Amino acid sequence: MSTIKIINTFFAICFLLSACNSVQPISKSTTFPIYAWNRGFNNPSEEILQARFLDLKNKGVTGIIYSAGKNPQRYKRAGYIAKELGLSFYALLPAMMQHKSSKLDQQLYMVNGLGQSTYNKPSFPNNHFVCPSRPAVYTYLEDMYAKIVDLPEVDGIQLDVIRFPDVILAPALWEKYHLTMDKEYPKYDYCYCEQCTLDFKEATGIDIKTVEDPSALAEWKQFRYDLITNIVNKLAAMVHAKNKKITAAVFPGPHSVAKMIVRQEWDKWEIDAFFPMNYNDFYLEDTAWIGAVCKEAVEAVGDSRPIHSGLFICPDPANKANEKDPEYFGLMPEELGAAVQASMNNGATGICLFTSGRMTTAHWDALQVAIKKGQ
């Protein structure tokens, strides 16, 4: 089959798929921001991206948060397509979690309270985290983000995994990992590398390795909040100097969850918007909780910068009751309206769907009803 024939066949299939879809485009007059986290790791073709983004736009999505690895060309291509459609476009890349690379020395990885490095002995599978105290880590991150933020096709970047490893795991995940995380345990507590312990001693006079219960020491907590905040604010200055935007996917809170379990004091971050991952099922909570954490976020940040409430979508509602892995839990279509409403009623500027690929037709229908109610 010739290339043109393949393309024609592709568009014919796309047309049929869109014709079969019962969801009608949301009125163009709506200004309610709906972002969608969207993955492009398999490097989809231009035709696939064009069809995907157009479909999302027709369903009311106003911005794409695109995750596709570190190659800037992937963001350039996807961003161009998104911008042509009038969608805002952000590149999403992990910060502190970094796979082993020839560009990152083994010594740059975080060390836990038992002296084990995430390089070769992470507390959870594949959780290789680099240490925020190391200048080489910042240089690596700045270079990675700058290459992408320099592209005219992207509005900005979104920081992902800009945090410490989970010292307390969200409760729904305890069973999956056969854990009871009722307090901070040394195996999951970071970072006790030479640089961090030395810097902390210089700053406070305290040798953290001699402290019996480091979790009780407020200075040690603050020291680590500040390490992440400093990296974020340096990256923010770099991005703003290029007249681009910087946002972050953060844990809920910041006080009730983010600070406590991943050491994100994100109300001190000088970024343009916050996308708290208000994934209620991970915390064994309902949609009212989503409203409560939105309220907390708005009160913490003030009303000058937007909070976009990240909603965790159940990819297979019919099978949710049988699902064992919390990664596949999430909002059912009949819960989505309440989740959107709770977010809006408590000051969120918009929402972000995790992920657009997990949304079923029933979810899109429910979303449209919720948006119309809010207009």
Ligand SMILES: [Zn+2]
């Ligand atoms: Zn360290």
